[in-house]
Amino acid sequence: MIGRRQILYFMVMALMPLGFTFAQSSSYCQVQDLTSLTMLSGLAVVASAFFIALGYMLGEILQNPKLLVWAKIEMGQLAVSALIVILIVAGLDVFACNMHFSDVEQFTGVTSAQIDSLNIPGSANLVDASRAYATWLVGFNHDVLVKIRYNIGRIELRAGTSMWNCGSDTGGFISCLVGGPGYSQSKYSGEYSIEGMLSSLLNTTTASYLSAIFILFTLNFLTNGLFLYFLPLGIMLRSLPFMRGFGGALIALVLVMYIGYPVMLMADMFLWYPSYTVMHVDTKLGGALDETAPLGGGLGVVGAIMAGPPSYDSTPDMIFLSATAFFVTDFLLAINFIVLAAAAKSLSHMIGDEIDISRLAQMV
Amino acid sequence: MENKKSGWNRIALILALMALAALPNAAYSQAPAISTSWQGYSVLAFMISVFVLALTYMAGYLLNSNELKIMAHDELYQAIATAVMIGLFVSVLAWVNSSFSPGLAVAGGQSGTVLDGATAFNNGLIDSTVSNYQSYLEKLVKDLGSESSKSAYCSFLGAGMNVVICSNMNSVRGTLSLAYNAVSFALADLYAQSWILQISNTMLLSVLLPMGIFFRSFKFSRAAGGALIAVSIGFYLIFPACVLFGDMLVRTISCSTCQYAYLAQPPDAISVPRCNPFDPSDSTMMGFFSSVMKDNHFYEPILFHVIIRCVLMTIFSILVTLTAIRSMAQYLGAEIEVSGLVRLA
Known part of the structure; x- marks a missing residue:
């Protein structure tokens, strides 16, 4: 008998590659390396799952209930992480790239x-x-x-x-010609x-x-x-x-x-x-x-x-x-x-x- | 019994959704063009968020997930709370505008909303006061530089002498330059304030408020939504009200209770006397120095307008607005840090 949680889990896992493909097809707003990013995210999920599976196997071998419980909890958290990634990729796609x-x-x-x-x-x-x-x-x-x-x-x-004034103020224009008195001024x-x-x-x-x-x-x-x-x-x-x-x-x-x-x-x-x-x-x-x-x-x-x-x-x-x-x-x-x-x-x-x-x- | 209760809940939910569907019509009846009405945008944003929540609820029903259903249920309450808050804001806005309109006719020079009054007041302060002082002081420092730079030169048989008799006018140059700088920066302050009022009057509620309503309806973006709503309301209502309130404070206090009635008068009109570089008589200069430095009717009105009316009142308005934004944001589900903006102000 497959429970609701398992159905939800399988749905998330089935949607995850779809989300990554979605992002790849839109080429995330001209960011060339998004393909490798989505691959890396997928790889991170797989690697984490592998790591957790190892933990689970070790728990089975050692008959350690703490390790078994840890592996089960982490698997659930991994599904949550994958869901978050799908939402982020979809959000980027809808809000940032396709609006x-x-x-x-x-x-x-x-x-x-x-x-x-x-x-x-x-x-x-x-x-x-x-x-x-x-x-x-x-x-x-x-x-x-x-x-x-x-x-x-x-x-x-x-x-x-600055300018040299030798006109009307200092004896008329003639004083300019003979080099007479005058005054300098920096008008500005x-x-x-x-x-x-x-x-x-x-x-x-x-x-x-x-x-x-x-x-x-x-x-x-x-x-x-x-x-x-x-x-x-x-x-x-x-x-x-x-x-x-x-x-x-x-x-x-x-x-x-x-x-x-x-x-x-x-x-x-x-x-x-x-x-x-x-x-x-x-x-x-x-x-x-x-x-x-x-x-x-x-x-x-x-x-x-x-x-x-x-x-x-x-x-x-x-x-x-x-x-x-x-x-x-x-x-x-x-x-x-x-x-x-x-x-x-x-x-x-x-x-x-x-x-x-x-x-x-x-x-x- | 439990099933019966659940059935009533569903009926109530459907009725609520049906009632919400009537909201866009209400918005249309108030404002014919929804594309130019912030009320229309707000209703639209609210409807979109309710629609998304309804989809979430349906997904929960489909997957038989109680978590999703409860989440959609809780978030619907949040959306309704947002709608109530916006309704409250509209009511407060209408009350403030109707109550303060008579006063605004005096403060802002025209009747209308608080924002109209604040805009009219700010533009008036720029055009009729500070711009005039700025151009007046600019002319003074230019004339002063021109006259004080005169230096006489006399020569006889190759021997010459340069006399810089007008340079004593430079003694007030630093003070005038400082006043000119202060008035110029007060003008910059008022221009920045006019930008805040301009965007509040045109686009603030059409852009930030609907964004805020939409974002606030979802748990993961509630803080951003709350911050946006608080910023919109703060700058649309609180800021212009503070601008007018500040003006009212200054008008009330400056002339009636203190002995400085001339503060509100324009500064005395002074002009730079013409300096003769060959005449060391300084009686004309002494009159000029006296009118600039000794007589407080020149500097003090300028400083009053610059420091009190422009700088202090702008800081007061910004501080009160930011404090109000921070408090409102807490009620709207956002904890915001405004110290950066306070430093900018």
Whole structure:
């Protein structure tokens, strides 16, 4: 007589290869080595089962009831681990890989015109779309950085310019001709104060730029399998005495970082990007700057003298851009990590030891 | 007896599900376009989670697994609890908006929701006050630099002398630069605050709240869902209310009880006098120094706006919001760590 538990167990075991095949067919969002990962996970299950079977046989030989009970419990836990792996692979497949950007767009009600400038194809999956957004975010921070740096350079040029006055103040134009008295003046030297303020903005924006790079690189490392190998390792560890908690924590980390992280990045994008035009970010940022163009154009120094010192952009606009870069990169990222830390903590508590990734948020 | 009880439970469950099926219609009747209404998204997210739970219950029935059935049962209670909390939030929101609307007409310069009032107040502070101070101080430091850099040169028979008589004006340059920096960063602070209000007004409830409702309905994602709901409610309701409350505090206290009535006035208009590099007379300069440094009608209103109205009130709003988010998250099943965000603030 086959009991219900056995039926459930056989169903899990029958579904497991199906889950792995499912993942293989979708090639997990262009991660080339997922095939080997799923194979490794399967291998980990088989190896663990083999190890437990050995324990069971040893228990039979030695007639040791403790060993027999241990083997039975671990076999049940192995089935649980296999089920978790199937769920993770299916979750990755459904949420991260096969949910299209256009579907999310429709769900949030954001019209494509608002989001078109990001150039994310509607058929892109969640991971690709979040990577495209992270790439755009790095570019945006860089543009703000360049704008501030460019204006600091201009102000430096202006502030260092001095002129000799020998006109009406000092006896008329004739005094200029005979080398008479006059006075020198650095008309724009007061702008050193503005330069100081812009340097502080540059520091803040540099921190935002580094955070954006952190987001992109983390995503790239994740999608290229940074933590994926924790999955087979977690399965193995869950079957070892005293290591079940640690194994569960590793599995929870994979789940949070591979599904939660791209989902939260997408949420960030849908949160603020529709306001990009409404808040006039594009107008304030302006066109691309040519940092290599000579100041005086083709005429060199003469052209520079004739053109006069270059003017600089509006400082409130630069302050606004720096605040925007900080908000969309640092502030939203911090909120992401608050949510992810909460998810990781409760999830790992459910299937293993509690992990605390809030330290990562603090580092960010 | 037990079978009869179980039968009633099933009937009750079916009736509850039928009642839930009417919710999208209710949402439609309130907002014709479901795609633009956060209430619609929330109902949709709730229905999806109930649907998934129903599937789980069916799987339990099929496999005759009591564990699955009990789990689906418990989770349904959690989903209903989430729906009740959201209903409570909607009620509180309606009450706050209706109760505070008359006050908002004064505080924010326009009637409407708390969020509208806070947005109008913040934009007003940026446009009418801090931007003006920023451009005013920018002009001052530029003019000061221009005048103080003048140096006269006289030569006779090859011998010459350079006299930097205007450089004494530089004595106030550091102070003015500091004030300029402070006002600029206050402006950055207000711009960041305007971003929070902007996303709260447009997408916060349409994106984060439905995600939170959906995630909170399942045991393994309950913490993430609770955190998302808490963040949504915190920034949609608590934060703008704090912004307006802070403004009210400042308005009430600054002018009526203290002797600094001029704090709320604009700073005295001063201009940098023209410096003659050949005339060492410093009477004009002394007048300028006096208006900048000695007379408190220039710096103190600026500092009041920068330190109290911009920096302190923003920190106050963020701190109260984060504390509220943390407390709400605990009730919603999430233990969140907000110290990182507090440091950012």
